[in-house]
Amino acid sequence: MQGSIDSTPVVTGHEVAAHEEHQDLRVLGLITFLASEFLMFAGFFAVFLVFRGSHVQWPPEETEVELLLPAVNTLILVSSSWVINLGTKAIKKNDLAGMRKWFGITAAMGAIFLAGQVYEYMNLGYGLKTNLFSNCFYLTTGFHGAHVFIGLVLILGVLWRSRRANHYTDITHTGPEMAEIYWHFVDVVWIVLFSLIYLLTLI
Amino acid sequence: MAQADISIKPTELQGGHGHPDKWKWYDYFTFNVDHKVIGIQYLVTSFLFYLVGGFMAVLMRTELATPNSDFLSPELYNAFLTNHGTIMIFLWIVPAAIGGFGNFLIPLMIGARDMAFPKLNAIAFWLNPPAGAVLAASFFLGGGAQSGWTSYPPLSEITANLPQTLWCVALIMVGTSSILGSVNFLVTIWKMRVPSMAWDQMPLFCWAMVATSVLALFATPVLAAAMVLLLFDINFGTSFFKPDAGGNVVVYQHLFWFYSHPAVYLMILPIFGIMSEVIPVHARKPIFGYKAIAYSSLTICLVGLFVWVHHMFTSGTAPWMRIFFTISTLIVAVPTGIKIFSWVATLWGGKIRYTTAMLFAVGLLSMFVFGGLSGVTLGAAPFDIHVHDTYYVVGHFHYVLYGGSVFGIYSGIYHWFPKITGRMLNEPLGKVHFVLTFIGTILTFTPMHNLGMQGMPRRVAMYDPQFAHLNQLVTVGAYILAVSVIPFYFNVIWSWMKGKEAGPNPWNAMTMEWTTDSPPIIENWEVLPVLTHGPYAYGMERSDEVGPAGEPLPASRS
Numbered sequence: 121m122q123g124s125i126d127s128t129p130v131v132t133g134h135e136v137a138a139h140e141e142h143q144d145l146r147v148l149g150l151i152t153f154l155a156s157e158f159l160m161f162a163g164f165f166a167v168f169l170v171f172r173g174s175h176v177q178w179p180p181e182e183t184e185v186e187l188l189l190p191a192v193n194t195l196i197l198v199s200s201s202w203v204i205n206l207g208t209k210a211i212k213k214n215d216l217a218g219m220r221k222w223f224g225i226t227a228a229m230g231a232i233f234l235a236g237q238v239y240e241y242m243n244l245g246y247g248l249k250t251n252l253f254s255n256c257f258y259l260t261t262g263f264h265g266a267h268v269f270i271g272l273v274l275i276l277g278v279l280w281r282s283r284r285a286n287h288y289t290d291i292t293h294t295g296p297e298m299a300e301i302y303w304h305f306v307d308v309v310w311i312v313l314f315s316l317i318y319l320l321t322l323i
Numbered sequence: 324m325a326q327a328d329i330s331i332k333p334t335e336l337q338g339g340h341g342h343p344d345k346w347k348w349y350d351y352f353t354f355n356v357d358h359k360v361i362g363i364q365y366l367v368t369s370f371l372f373y374l375v376g377g378f379m380a381v382l383m384r385t386e387l388a389t390p391n392s393d394f395l396s397p398e399l400y401n402a403f404l405t406n407h408g409t410i411m412i413f414l415w416i417v418p419a420a421i422g423g424f425g426n427f428l429i430p431l432m433i434g435a436r437d438m439a440f441p442k443l444n445a446i447a448f449w450l451n452p453p454a455g456a457v458l459a460a461s462f463f464l465g466g467g468a469q470s471g472w473t474s475y476p477p478l479s480e481i482t483a484n485l486p487q488t489l490w491c492v493a494l495i496m497v498g499t500s501s502i503l504g505s506v507n508f509l510v511t512i513w514k515m516r517v518p519s520m521a522w523d524q525m526p527l528f529c530w531a532m533v534a535t536s537v538l539a540l541f542a543t544p545v546l547a548a549a550m551v552l553l554l555f556d557i558n559f560g561t562s563f564f565k566p567d568a569g570g571n572v573v574v575y576q577h578l579f580w581f582y583s584h585p586a587v588y589l590m591i592l593p594i595f596g597i598m599s600e601v602i603p604v605h606a607r608k609p610i611f612g613y614k615a616i617a618y619s620s621l622t623i624c625l626v627g628l629f630v631w632v633h634h635m636f637t638s639g640t641a642p643w644m645r646i647f648f649t650i651s652t653l654i655v656a657v658p659t660g661i662k663i664f665s666w667v668a669t670l671w672g673g674k675i676r677y678t679t680a681m682l683f684a685v686g687l688l689s690m691f692v693f694g695g696l697s698g699v700t701l702g703a704a705p706f707d708i709h710v711h712d713t714y715y716v717v718g719h720f721h722y723v724l725y726g727g728s729v730f731g732i733y734s735g736i737y738h739w740f741p742k743i744t745g746r747m748l749n750e751p752l753g754k755v756h757f758v759l760t761f762i763g764t765i766l767t768f769t770p771m772h773n774l775g776m777q778g779m780p781r782r783v784a785m786y787d788p789q790f791a792h793l794n795q796l797v798t799v800g801a802y803i804l805a806v807s808v809i810p811f812y813f814n815v816i817w818s819w820m821k822g823k824e825a826g827p828n829p830w831n832a833m834t835m836e837w838t839t840d841s842p843p844i845i846e847n848w849e850v851l852p853v854l855t856h857g858p859y860a861y862g863m864e865r866s867d868e869v870g871p872a873g874e875p876l877p878a879s880r881s
Contacts, residue, residue: 143514145439145510149510152510156505159544160547163544167578171569249561251562
């Protein structure tokens with residue numbers, strides 16, 4: 121830099137952008153985005169509720185809902201939210217190994233959930249086109265499954281990047297934090313979904 | 324003059340940290356993360372789509388010049404009808420008003436170097452051209468979507484399935500773009516203002532963009548849900564909207580209008596923001612009712628989410644719902660009226676300069692009051708049931724979309740063109756453009772109200788010969804509108820290359836974007852500006868510290 125006033129401490133644009141002004145806003149951005157994402161699921165749920173309210177028999181006879189496997193699956197997914205939180209707690213104490221352990225367990229639990237969902241799909245005895253209930257069922261659970269898959273990819277991405285030295289520390293842990301927030305989002309959506317589509321059939 | 328408080332002016336900073344001083348022309352065709360480049364990309368592409376959509380409209384009006392269907396084939400007419408609406412809304416007004424002006428202006432207005440997420444910003448833009456390409460491709464793969472821009476099932480499920488699928492895909496793409504853009508705007512305005520700028524010292528355009536972004540954020544995903552369900556119905560054999568299999572077509576209407584009603588506010592709220600910037604600058608007066616304008620934007624955003632059923636008064640809506648949604652619809656007129664009054668009060672006694680930007684702003688005032696009033700009549704269920712699906716509705720929404728949004732975009736272009744390009748637009752040519760547009764708009768869209776009252780249905784290529792005379796008038800108006808864009812496009816292209824140099828602040832405006840060079844350098848300022856006065860502090864002593872409407876700032880903010 122050839123400034124004529126070398127002795128004066130000059131704030132260049134780039135330094136301002138990097139340090140003072142442009143703070144890390146990714147977490148805020150993600151939360152804003154997820155608020156929007158939730159509304160898409162809300163749209164699907166609204167459609168489901170309208171159909172449920174306007175049909176005498178819901179779900180119809182040939183599409184009985186299997187409850188045991190999804191209940192176990194729910195247990196796994198909901199508790200994984202707690203596990204991933206242990207992971208980010210660990211990295212905030214600069215415990216990289218701890219973070220990797222808990223994130224690994226979360227990834228495994230997510231994978232089990234997805235495998236359970238695929239197993240459920242294969243053994244239900246009805247498909248996407250069977251009737252209106254199965255339409256709604258496969259669409260909502262399928263979309264949620266896609267989101268679980270994306271969350272899984274995020275967690276694996278965090279694990280992959282954590283191999284680099286000092287990539288995640290007690291100061292720089294936005295990546296794990298965002299993966300955790302996304303995972304909680306997936307969880308919350310599942311709780312609503314499970315209540316609407318599975319539990320409401322009991323009533 | 325509103326200049327940054329720069330005591331030390333360092334030299335050659337831009338070259339110092341690996342940035343070029345200026346972008347080359349081909350940088351504008353690449354994945355560039357600079358918010359100003361993205362803003363220009365949005366504006367230029369949307370103005371291209373404006374020509375495409377306008378061309379379709381002219382062909383349709385040519386068809387409608389005579390009662391018989393003798394110019395376009397019915398399929399082509401339907402495809403133009405569908406894609407004219409889709410392109411004008413999703414690829415012209417929304418990207419130009421929100422993406423174009425929002426991206427270019429927000430960081431400049433709040434004293435930031437870029438948006439919060441520059442890469443995300445570029446991704447949001449680059450979803451738009453492929454969406455347009457998908458729509459264009461649908462014309463060659465089965466003749467284009469045929470079921471109107473609303474794509475109501477069951478019609479959309481029994482006509483031209485492949486083009487309809489492409490239409491849904493294109494809408495999901497522009498919807499995603501809109502959501503990502505909104506996330507960016509909200510976080511940027513929230514967190515990246517210069518430290519000296521409080522919320523109530525922000526230019527009103529930024530307030531309008533907050534309201535717009537919240538609306539887009541909550542409404543757009545519901546449209547995506549509707550599109551996904553429609554896609555599954557068409558392609559994967561589900562029956563969400565198939566009545567014979569237990570589905571319900573009205574559910575689609577609810578999902579669609581939950582987005583598409585707020586979409587009209589997406590198209591007008593940024594324009595209200597542009598108006599609130601243009602009018603005080605060209606009337607040389609502080610804006611009247613800064614807080615009223617800011618809060619009315621938020622009120623429109625909130626109320627706008629609860630009025631969608633007024634599009635469905637004839638879809639078997641229960642009477643209690645008609646009452647609720649009539650009232651909530653009419654309430655929207657209150658915050659809108661507050662804005663109109665504030666602008667008129669700002670004009671009152673101002674030293675008005677009749678620049679083209681100001682002409683379009685004042686033109687918008689008259690057009691929007693007219694279009695808004697026909698909107699109030701349509702919001703009342705008894706009248707709406709009478710004129711539903713007639714040309715009255717077409718007249719109303721073209722009045723607010725053309726006389727409102729398009730006039731606003733023009734006004735914004737004339738106002739900020741010197742900032743965007745560093746050169747002035749030619750004013751006499753601009754005035755020719757304004758006069759043609761003004762006359763064309765009135766001639767095209769006013770007779771539509773009469774046609775509707777007399778019972779001419781919309782969306783048709785053939786009509787009863789008794790409507791022929793008024794339709795010919797409308798067609799003549801449409802041709803005038805088509806001609807009106809010629810001086811504008813010529814003016815923009817010619818002035819961009821050879822126009823008069825503008826200097827940093829040709830209008831002597833007070834907002835922060837005018838404190839940087841024209842066009843702004845990369846990263847906007849060498850040293851970030853410090854807020855010394857409000858955005859509309861006209862007629863005040865320069866040394867005084869004053870708020871947005873001219874009142875002195877509290878000591879804590881100075």
